[in-house]
Amino acid sequence: MSAPTSFGPSRLAELPLSTLDAAHSAVQSEGMAAPSSSTAALVDGLGMARRVRAARRVESTNLTMLGVGALVIGLSILATRSQFSEWIQVLTVPVAFLALWGIVYRRSNTAGVRRRGVGYYVIALIAVFSVLFGRLPLSHSIGALTLLGAGFLIIGSRERRWPVWATALMAIVIGLLTSSETIRRIVRLDETPTSVVPSAIAVLILAVVALAGACRFRLAENRELQGV
Incomplete structure (x- = not known):
């Protein structure tokens, strides 16, 4: 016993x-x-x-928020002519982590299960204060997707959920390749007026992968809860 x-x-x-x-x-x-x-x-x-x-639905919830964030960023990359596209990418990061924090907090209270030491609220607050006091300056040099992936990499590692941190690692790599001028010069990816299209496609593919994984884990969680 x-x-x-x-x-x-x-x-x-x-x-x-x-x-x-x-x-x-x-x-x-x-x-x-x-x-x-x-x-x-x-x-x-x-x-x-x-x-x-x-x-707790950790895998499905985190992958959903990562996928939705990547989807918004990918679509905003395509809308480069819009003056709001940059702000959409910048705001996607804090909005995603604030929403995730709210979902996790509500679900923990409902289920009566608390997972301490992960840092959901810390990451959300850092993202919010970064926008308020600096407009998330790193997003201009390494990309909003990279920052989004970094947050989920920390969460996935703390939660010990490899599908979350592995997908987040993919987001970091794609974010650097599509947004960091330094990295693009190192790997010799030329900046052209049409280069935003393959960049957006790469981000959107990541979004599809994350959302597909979220659906898969959601079904698995439902089966476990139903005792199947």
Whole structure:
């Protein structure tokens, strides 16, 4: 009984899904060979941890916000003639992280599960104050998508969710290649009046990948919550 009590479902839910699956299978196999009350309690604890993990919807929510942010940035790149396109890209970063913070906070209160130490609100506040006091100056040199990806890279790493940080890493690379003049000179990508089109397409492809991943994880989370 001691294991589930001292290391409850909320803490277990922080572990990678592959670890939970392996532990759940191992404990179930051991329990079938030598069933005991402590083994049954541990199986229940691991099952509850999987449901807690699914209820938080970390993968689907983060990938959705990353995908929507990339979609807005990609479309604004195409609208380079608009005087608002630059501001749209700059504001996308704080809006995405503020929305994410609100969703995570509301869901945590509803489910009664708090995941401390991730930094959702810290990243959101940094993005907001950067706009208020400096218009996110780095977005002019390395791109808004790079900053968006950096935030999700931190969140994905802190949450131990590799699909989130891996997609965020892709966003950082694409953001640097499409927005940083220094990087473009190093890799010899010439700036032309039509170069915004392939840049926008690359960003939009990233958006599709992130949103497709979000849909996949959303379905997986629903199945876990329904006990399928």
